[in-house]
Amino acid sequence: xxxxxxxxxxxxxxxxxxxxxxxxxxxxxxxxxxxxxxxxxxxxxxxxxxxxxxxxxxxxxxxxxxxxxxxxxxxxxxxxxxxxxxxxxxxxxxxxxxxxxxxxxxxxxxxxxxxxxxxxxxxxxxxxxxxxxxxxxxxxxxxxxxxxxxxxxxxxxxxxxxxxxxxxxxxxxxxxxxxxxxxxxxxxxxxxxxxxxxxxxxxxxxxxxxxxxxxxxxxxxxxxxxxxxxxxxxxxxxxxxxxxxxxxxxxxxxxxxxxxxxxxxxxxxxxx
Amino acid sequence: xxxxxxxxxxxxxxxxxxxxxxxxxxxxxxxxxxxxxxxxxxxxxxxxxxxxxxxxxxxxxxxxxxxxxxxxxxxxxxxxxxxxxxxxxxxxxxxxxxxxxxxxxxxxxxxxxxxxxxxxxxxxxxxxxxxxxxxxxxxxxxxxxxxxxxxxxxxxxxxxxxxxxxxxxxxxxxxxxxxxxxxxxxxxxxxxxxxxxxxxxxxxxxxxxxxxxxxxxxxxxxxxxxxxxxxxxxxxxxxxxxxxxxxxxxxxxxxxxxxxxxxxxxxxxxxx
Numbered sequence: 001x002x003x004x005x006x007x008x009x010x011x012x013x014x015x016x017x018x019x020x021x022x023x024x025x026x027x028x029x030x031x032x033x034x035x036x037x038x039x040x041x042x043x044x045x046x047x048x049x050x051x052x053x054x055x056x057x058x059x060x061x062x063x064x065x066x067x068x069x070x071x072x073x074x075x076x077x078x079x080x081x082x083x084x085x086x087x088x089x090x091x092x093x094x095x096x097x098x099x100x101x102x103x104x105x106x107x108x109x110x111x112x113x114x115x116x117x118x119x120x121x122x123x124x125x126x127x128x129x130x131x132x133x134x135x136x137x138x139x140x141x142x143x144x145x146x147x148x149x150x151x152x153x154x155x156x157x158x159x160x161x162x163x164x165x166x167x168x169x170x171x172x173x174x175x176x177x178x179x180x181x182x183x184x185x186x187x188x189x190x191x192x193x194x195x196x197x198x199x200x201x202x203x204x205x206x207x208x209x210x211x212x213x214x215x216x217x218x219x220x221x222x223x224x225x226x227x228x229x230x231x232x233x234x235x236x237x238x239x240x241x242x243x244x245x246x247x248x249x250x251x252x253x254x255x256x257x258x259x260x261x262x263x264x265x266x267x268x269x270x271x272x
Numbered sequence: 273x274x275x276x277x278x279x280x281x282x283x284x285x286x287x288x289x290x291x292x293x294x295x296x297x298x299x300x301x302x303x304x305x306x307x308x309x310x311x312x313x314x315x316x317x318x319x320x321x322x323x324x325x326x327x328x329x330x331x332x333x334x335x336x337x338x339x340x341x342x343x344x345x346x347x348x349x350x351x352x353x354x355x356x357x358x359x360x361x362x363x364x365x366x367x368x369x370x371x372x373x374x375x376x377x378x379x380x381x382x383x384x385x386x387x388x389x390x391x392x393x394x395x396x397x398x399x400x401x402x403x404x405x406x407x408x409x410x411x412x413x414x415x416x417x418x419x420x421x422x423x424x425x426x427x428x429x430x431x432x433x434x435x436x437x438x439x440x441x442x443x444x445x446x447x448x449x450x451x452x453x454x455x456x457x458x459x460x461x462x463x464x465x466x467x468x469x470x471x472x473x474x475x476x477x478x479x480x481x482x483x484x485x486x487x488x489x490x491x492x493x494x495x496x497x498x499x500x501x502x503x504x505x506x507x508x509x510x511x512x513x514x515x516x517x518x519x520x521x522x523x524x525x526x527x528x529x530x531x532x533x534x535x536x537x538x539x540x541x542x543x544x
Binding site: 060061063065067068082083085087088090092094100101102104106108110111112113114115116117118119120121166168169202203212213215217219220221238239240241242243244245246248250252260263264265267269270271272 | 332333335337339340354355357359360362364366372373374376378380382383384385386387388389390391392393438440441474475484485487489491492493511512513514515516517518520522524532535536537539541542543544
């Protein structure tokens with residue numbers, strides 16, 4: 001049986017045009033309301049660093065700034081190794097379409113060592129995934145079909161709501177690539193943005209909204225991710241403030257047995 | 273009486289050399305163990321955007337990557353307006369010494385509008401500041417003398433400890449510029465990094481450590497900050513994971529009456 005590339009690998013795949021210069025393209029399977037799902041853009045930007053032969057260690061931090069709409073079609077990514085030290089490498093990347101910057105990112109790679117470690121925050125408790133309903137994808141953007149969502153708390157079955165009530169912004173859900181795919185930094189970079197924008201959960205209504213900037217920290221190295229494999233993750237997301245058109249958002253991705261593999265924040269814009 | 277510039281303004285002040293090109297210098301008042309306090313570097317990088325005549329709105333998000341040691345003395349900052357839209361502007365900045373990149377940053381500016389707002393997370397409760405002891409600066413780096421720290425929870429009076437115990441990584445403290453200074457984006461950018469690296473609180477011992485990347489979200493516009501003035505802020509900081517040489521850190525800055533003015537995350541490196 002021939003092995004086929006996972007759709008995420010097709011969508012984030014890049015062709016090297018020169019040192020630090022790559023070509024890619026949007027993929028219809030990850031289309032959002034306007035342009036691609038931000039997570040797949042984040043993953044492509046990180047992938048440009050991951051495949052760069054100058055990279056010396058696993059990624060630790062990724063910040064992606066979504067500067068403007070990305071049109072369907074080709075894009076180029078330029079990576080710049082800003083500084084490489086003994087322990088860390090700092091990268092800046094830009095995604096352009098027809099010479100116009102659509103997204104920028106910074107990535108830090110860092111060499112881990114088996115030193116003192118400590119895990120003060122415990123993973124969320126949740127019932128087994130098997131007993132939870134799969135989120136319906138009816139009427140939702142195409143990219144949602146590339147993930148399995150099983151909500152423990154803060155689901156979206158009644159969205160949009162007309163109850164006029166403000167609900168909790170918090171979500172706890174099992175999230176996994178669909179079809180399943182072993183975890184790696186590419187998939188984690190995308191999963192970190194697979195939470196719906198919190199205003200949807202809090203307000204229950206629809207209005208124009210977008211992620212403006214997304215920061216993700218990776219808390220496992222490549223070998224640890226290989227060992228974790230293709231398990232669903234327990235994802236937590238919440239928000240502290242929605243103020244005059246901008247809202248924050250926190251997220252964390254845990255293995256079901258309580259290992260934090262990534263967490264981070266994003267700031268989102270909303271119109272009204 | 274002649275009004276004197278606040279030390280923070282001296283330390284973050286820049287001279288324009290050309291469009292998007294500024295000269296600054298480290299300031300001994302904000303010296304850390306090696307190089308300047310990261311918060312003042314973050315504030316200088318943001319200030320380059322704040323004083324840029326092309327800037328159209330208040331900052332919303334700032335990510336600073338600390339790429340390498342900053343030596344005492346002069347530096348240059350280059351700003352690049354990556355993309356300007358109707359609502360947001362995206363900036364990339366680099367801080368260099370003798371042509372070598374020491375820090376990079378991305379900043380997003382955004383126009384707020386009086387739209388639907390919601391504040392689901394309430395500020396921390398704390399006893400009045402007046403009854404709390406000022407943190408001793410004995411044996412601490414120079415920059416700590418530029419701030420007032422009054423700990424409600426998770427203080428550092430017994431640091432370094434020899435008890436061999438792991439304590440909570442959480443801190444709650446009143447923090448303010450010393451001498452006091454009206455809040456603005458420059459001071460908030462620095463205050464967001466004024467929390468001690470969490471490993472100090474958790475482990476109680478000293479080892480080499482550094483902030484690698486710092487992301488701060490601003491939740492007030494310039495006029496709101498003017499109205500808040502020079503009040504001490506209630507700062508919360510915590511960490512979820514210390515794993516093989518890298519640890520995360522969350523922070524939030526609240527007015528004493530419960531208005532969130534900034535929050536964010538950082539990833540820190542530690543050696544052993």
